[in-house]
Amino acid sequence: MPDYSVQRRLAADILGVGESRIWISPDPEHEEEISQAITRRDVEKLIAKGLIKVKPAKGNSHTRWLERRRARREGKRRGHGKRKGTAGARIEEREVWIGRIRKIRRMLKWLRDHNAIDKRTYRKLYTMAKGGAFKTASEVKQYLKQLGLLKGVS
The missing domain is CATH 1.10.1650.10 (50s Ribosomal Protein L19e, Chain O, domain 1)
Structure with a gap:
């Protein structure tokens, strides 16, 4: 040719x-x-x-991509060998913060609604949480127990 x-x-x-x-x-x-x-x-x-x-353009198989995506959702293909970048690069700081603050706020709301804390304490703890005073919901509980602000709910 x-x-x-x-x-x-x-x-x-x-x-x-x-x-x-x-x-x-x-x-x-x-x-x-x-x-x-x-x-x-x-x-x-x-x-x-x-x-x-x-010639017509060749595309990538979407089916294989979907299969890999489903596997990842089940926790497959997520091992150390697949990771590139730090933990902070894989999960954004903001996403971590959102998950943490939502859990804390949900717990504070529950405590307020079940009369375990009064509204003033709720507001104080809410602003403290917003300021980053607590890393976890259990830290909030520990803080409440130390100051004796919990009313009969554990």
């Missing part, structure tokens, strides 16, 4: 695709005609004749 690298390059430029996506007719009858096409106009004529075409 003759070397059509010039024609391939010109066709790729004209059609706006990569050289690997250019199909050139392997028919020996047109071999001479294709070989002599060295200008853009010549190549455009070959494209119009159908001797040069664009």
Whole structure:
């Protein structure tokens, strides 16, 4: 098979695709005609004749991606060998904060609604939590027990 690298390059430029996506007719009858096409106009004529075409783009299998995603949700493919980056890079600091503060606020709300703490204490603890005074909900409980602010609920 003759070397059509010039024609391939010109066709790729004209059609706006990569050289690997250019199909050139392997028919020996047109071999001479294709070989002599060295200008853009010549190549455009070959494209119009159908001797040069664009191959369809190849995509990635979405099914395999879905399978891997499902496996990750089940905890597979998450081992040390798959990890690139620090723990902070894998889970954003903000996401960690949101998870922590929601749990603390949920507990404070429960304590207030069940009359374990009064509204003033609730508001004080709420602002303390917002300021980052507590890392976990158990720290809040410990703080309440130390100051004796809990009313009969453990």
